Each structure stands twice: as C-alpha cells, then as structure tokens.
Amino acid sequence: MTTITTELPASRNYLNHQHTVASWLLSKDHKRIGILYLITVTLAFFIGGLFAAGIRIELTTPQGDFVAADTYNRLFTMHGIMMVFFVLIPAVPAILGNFVLPLQIGAKDVAFPKLNLLSWYVFVIGMIFTLGAMITGGVDTGWTFYTPYSSVYSSSNVFMTGIGVFITGFSSILTGLNFMVTIHRMRAPGMTWFRLPLLVWALYSTSLVQVLATPVIAITVLMMALERALGFGIFDPRLGGDPVLFQHLFWFYSHPAVYIMILPPMGVISEVIACFSRKNVFGYSFVAFSSLAIAVFGFLVWAHHLFVAGISPYSAMVFSFLSFAVAIPSAVKTFNWTATLYKGAIWIKTPMVFVFGFLGLFLVGGLTGLFLASLGLDVHVHDTYFVVAHFHYIMVGGAIMGFFAGLHYWWPKMTGRMYSDSLGKLSGLLIFVGFNLTFFPQFVLGYLGMPRRYHVYPDEFQVLNVLSSAGASVLAVGYLLPVFYFLFSLKYGARAGDNPWGATGLEWKTQSPPLPENFPVTPIVNEGAYEYSKREMKVA
Amino acid sequence: MSGHVAPKSLYYSIFGALMVLTAVTVGVAFINLGALNFPVAISIAVLKATLVILFFMHAKYSSRLTKLVIGGAFFFLFLLLTLTLTDYMSRGWHTSPRGTTTAGQLQRTDAPNGGVAPVGGHVEPPSPVQEGQVEGH
C-alpha cells in the first residue's frame, strides 16, 4: 500500500459533514449523487453478471441441459437489458461524470442539482420496474424488442420491461441536459473551451447524444407498449404495419447509444494517459473535436443493424460508407493516445493498467466493427457470435475498462483513501486475461457460423465454447476483487492527499475528499489542461 | 435581469398572421392540388411554427447558442425522417425481375404490372394478407 502524504485526515468534507440517511437520499450534492449511482450501477452490474453466468454455464455443453430454450431466451435478454440500460449507459457519466465534472470546471455543483437527484430517482424507479418484470417471469424478446414478437406474440413481461426502460431513459436525458448546461454556463473564470480537460469534451459530446437520441427510443418503446397493451396497430404486419420501421426507430437511438457508452470512457483514458505519461495529450484539439465528430457521425450509421432486414441496397451502401467514416475519429483518438505515450515518462499504477487494457481491446473491437460495416461480410456474420464478440470487445474491453481506469484514478479523490495498488493491478490483469479468453474464441465461433441467441449448438463448437466459459470464470474473479479492496480501503486504506498522482486538473487542487461546496474559493484558470511539463512534483 | 420587452402590438400582429395562415391552410386543403397538398400544408405549418418560435418564444432576441440549439433540434429530426424514408423510397430501384433482395421479391408479388418497379421509388407495400418482411438469414 502506498503511503502518500503526511496530511491529517480532512476535517470537513462532503462525506462527513452530514450523516443521516436522509442527508444522502435527499442530497443535491453532485458528489453524493455520484456515489448513489455507483451503488445502484454496481448492483445492476452483478445482476447482469449473474445472467451472463447462466448463459455461459448453458453454453459449456452443446445440448440444452442447463435451462430450457425459453429460459435461455430470458437469460440473454435480461443480461442485455441490465448491462445496456443500467450499467453501460450510466456508468461513466452518472458516476464519474457527476462526481468529477463540476470539480474539473471549477464549479460548485451542476447547473440543476435537484434535477440531478431526480435523475437518480428516475433511474432507481426504472430499475425497480425492470427487475420486477424480471422476477415475475422475465422477458424473452432480446434486448432489442423486435416487433411483432414483442408487441403481439411474446407471452413474457414485455410491457412492464418496456415501461422500465422508458422510465430509465429519462434519467439519461436529464443527466445529459444537466451536463450540457453546466459546461456551457458554469465554467470558472479563465476556463475557456480549449483549456477544458478532455473528459469534459467527452461528457459534452455524450450529453448531445443522450439528449437527441434517447427520446426516440422512448417513443418507440411507448408505441410498442401501446401496441401490446391496447392493440394499437403501428408495427403489426397483419394490419399492414412494418416491423422494419420499429428497427429503424429502435436503432436510431441504440446505435448512438453505443457512443454514449464509449465516449466518456475515452475521455477517462485521455485523463489517465496524460497523468501516467507525465505529458500533454498529443493533438488536444483533434481529440476534442473527434469527440464531437463521433457524437454527430454516430447518428448517421444506425441502419447497419438492418443490413439483412430487407432495407434497400442503396440505403445499405450509404450506411455502410458512413459506418466506415465513423471509425475515423475513433482512430484519430487512438493515434493521439499512442503519440501521447511516445517519449512520455510512463509509470504504471492500476489506472494505467486499465488504460493499456483499453487500448488493446478497443483496437480489436473497433477494427472488427469495420468487418461488420462491410456489407458482404456482414451478411455472413450477422446474428453470429462474431457480432457478440465485437460489441463485447468495445463495451467490456473498452467501456468497462475505461470505467475501471477512471474509478481507480478518482477513488482517492472520492474517498480520500488509497486502495491496494498490487491488488488493483492483479484485478486488471485477471480482467484482461479473462476477457480475452472469454471473447476471442467467439470471433472464431461466429466466423465458423455459430448463431447467437441459441442455447444449443453443433458439437464441433464445444471446445471454443468451453474456453469462453472458462474465461468468464476468470473474468468474474477479476470483477469481484475490486469490491473487496475498495471496501477495505474505506476503513483501512492510507489517507490520500489532495493529489496522490501528481496530476493536473482543478479536481486535484482541492482536498480529498472534497468540501461539500468543492472549492473554498472559486478558482481562476490560466493554463491549459495538461501542463505536465511545468510539474516538478514526483509521487512516491 | 432584463430581457427584451416586446410591444403588445407585436404579439397581436403575430396572432393575426397566425389566424390568417390557419384560414389559408384550411382553405387550400379543399382545393385539389394532388401531390402538392401535403407540401403546401407542411410549409404553412412550418411558417406558423417559425413565427411562434421567433416572436412568442423570443428566439429572435436570444443568444446565438439558443438559435443553434433550435436549429439542432430540427436538423436531427430531419435526419431521422430523411434517412429512414430514403430507405423505403429506394427499395425496388433497378431490381432485376427475379429480385436480388427480399424487398424486391415482396414488391414483385404485389405490383399490378408483373413485377417491374415504377421509376421514382414509389413502392406498393404488401397487403395484410401477404407475409411480413422476411428476417435475414
């Protein structure tokens, strides 16, 4: 365990100035709200993980011997719903973003603190509805809710789940709105746009997507729910409705949604990589603009999920081209991060382990996305495990790794404590190894033709499936470990000072944990975000 | 805090303009302009909405950022509508008689003149009795 400073424990901070349950549940402090989200998202993560365990256990054998087909359908559906809506979408923005954003821009709080608290409650209520639907029988439509199965034929709890997802969407919308106004209107004196940390650019871009895309899935799920509950005809082919219309509207949100999931972790990577290379991020403005570009371009590619659904080949060609184009800003970021490392003074602590993991895994995930953007190849691998592997590389290898990098980076700031760096690194290693073992075989399986969403498969696929399930066990250990060392650190961890990493950024210029009002005096900014060359301070 | 205070006469004139435009839109609806009825009605609606946004919502006197936000809303709505509809409109273009996609095949069973797609992209959809879209393999 690293001992950092000889400072006395922080006297008054946002954690200890009020102790009652009410002071937490009615808190308008963005830092406390971030912690509340941390608790609920972690819960959602482990629930989603349990469903994943069910899937991987079933898939160890080619036969359907662990669960019935119907149950298996529920397992993968509910795994997807929990992970997408209750983990990946909120993770970095609602937890780390809520905590760090006002600190990074030198503000006392977000623009609308009461709305921020409401966002959390909306999230919790949506989660209760969704879990309620899961406990009372579950949903079996796939997280994609394709009609008419979802709206007409399925006998599972589609309506209740739809309502849960609908409600939760508003949490995302309100958070995005809050962040946009905060960034526009509450920056400290001297904090010009181009002095902002790159995480702020990433959160702003994410907020754009949250605000513009989420309402569309809200109305789409509502239409599906109306069709199911009241017999309204909108997607019902028996009335002349078009199921592909549902897919268009669904993916208009759900594709940009993946950018909601990846942009904030990319912002985290920029922060951590600068600190642990002791260097300014190479091409700051390119990285900043690429966040905006990803947000906007992300709206132009959704029909690549419909390539084999019967859309016109001309439309498909346009969307294919645009899907290649959207990779460019992501590539720009990857090049710039690599260039940041070059000739940097690299030192490796846990956050940096997760950054390296991100770089490798996001690269694989991103490149395989190009395979899928290619029309001819997509016809072959659509609805196979190739797709499953691709998006897990991005979402788990990318987004979750990025989230963990951020959690390990800002934990000392959030709690005033250091966790065990050795255990952190071990966790990172286990996650990296476990992840690759779980998902790399799935690329091969998919290419060989194993379809997704089936609980049985031909015998010749068993070896790869067993490797994948074994990997999942390693992954599970890797994810459980932080629960223990983080909780341990709360009571027994060494006290962190203001700036245990010697990092730039306004959040590190104030105490750990921060004051309720963040800064004793409004900071004035007169330098760029990553002036590491001016830093003399080295950390033990 | 001082916002721009508009004279009452401005609000009354805009109201008058909106009433006139409402009458026009109703009147024109009864005139047979064929395919033009729809664009005309939408254009009048857009004009009415613009007046409300500029004057009742004070967008004319607001910051550039506000104007950008308003423009952004309509831009993304436009994206949603156009990119979705262009898919449907371009189905069946230049499809060979046997059809190379499922979209082409569906159109073929339905079209009155034996499967040749009309140029211009108007696609007759399947009647309810026909099958729905075939999900890709």
Place this chain on the structure above:
Amino acid sequence: MPNGHSIAAHAGDLGHGHDPGHGHDAHAHAHHPALQHHFETLGQQHEASTLGMWIFLVTEVMFFGGLFAAYSLYRIWYPVAWAEGSLELDIMLGGINTIVLIGSSVTMAMAVRSAQTGYRKATINWLLVTMALGLTFLVIKFFEYKHKWDLNHIPGANFQFEGPHAPHVEIFLSLYFAMTGLHALHMLIGFGILSTIAWMAYKNRFSPEWYTPVEMAGLYWHFVDIVWIFLFPLLYLVDRAHHFA
C-alpha cells in the same frame, strides 16, 4: 460563462478573472431570495435555466419526432386509408381547437410580458385566461374522443371500420390517438405548471428582476402549441379535396 446579462453592479467578477474570489462572494450573499447558491449571479442562473429549457424542448421535438416518422412512412404507403381516416375527423372542432390554442399562446406571451414589466395582477389574469383556453381545448378533445369511442373507431379489439382499407385506417387512427393523446398529456402537464406559476405570481414571487419561471412555462406552452400547429394539418387536412378518397 454569463455574457453581458449580469447585473451591472457585479463589475469585475466572472469573465474578467482578476478578482480571486473575494468581494463578489460577500456581495452574493446580500442576494435575491431566488438566487441558488451554486450560481454566482441571477444573470447566470437565468441563462442556465433558459438553456436548460430549450434543450428540454429539443428532447421533446425528438420524442414527437418518432411518431412523425411512423406517420410519414404510412402516409406514403397508404394514401387512401389516410384520406379515409382523416375525413372521419371533425374539421370544425379541429379548427376551433387550433384557434383556441394559438390564442392561448398569445395570452401566455402577454402573461410573460406582464411579469417582465412587473404587473402582478395582469400576470395572474393572463395566466388564468391561458389556462381557460387550454381547458377549452381539452374539453373539445374529450368530445372528439368520445365520438370516436361511440363509433368504435378506437383501435384495438373493438375496432370497426367500413371498406377494404380498414386495417390501414386502424394504423392511421392508432397514430391519431398516439399523437393527439401524447399532445393532450403534455397540455395537462402544462396546465399543472401554469397553476403553479399562477400561484407563485399570486404570492408575489415575481418581479422584473426575476420572472424566470413564467418565461420557462411560456416556452413550454408555446412548444405544445407548435406541436398542434403540425398535428392539425397532418391529421385533419389530409385529403379534404377528395383526391384519394
């Protein structure tokens, strides 16, 4: 960053960067009761509220947008059914509702103006008139819906319609109820918001220095009006010239 709308008395604070925090903090606490503590000035707070409300309206545009997308597709596919369905709607009631709602937008704008110029009674009165007009709209809508119910034109299990295009007309009517129903729900919420604002005005909370809630309520109400400005021709005026049916 606040740009120019700050009260002139707060010279030397945000945007100029020379004053490292003292002075304006002391000033800020001799502050307007409506100033929330995480904001430096009322001007900054007002700008934040305004931007926030506009962004919220953007989300509403996209929310209704999904319905417009569905509407557009099916209107292209089923022009006859769209004509038949639209002709079933009462153009007189729709037209009256349009006039009523646009009228309520004017009265709302007048209410904001009264708050802006410090006329408390006028603010309350204009708000009440706006609410009355809104209520009129909803009552007319109720009668329209009831008529549809009586004719078994509500989509679903009991739907009945003459002619070969009935299934497609059911889609039209599904969208009609979804769009006007969602709109009516927004009006109900607006009604609640206006009552709150009227109450606050009654309690003398507003002044030319701070009337932000009235202005925000106005923005919301105008948005609801704009949605109807589109719904009216899209639903009621599809084929009054009998081109298709």
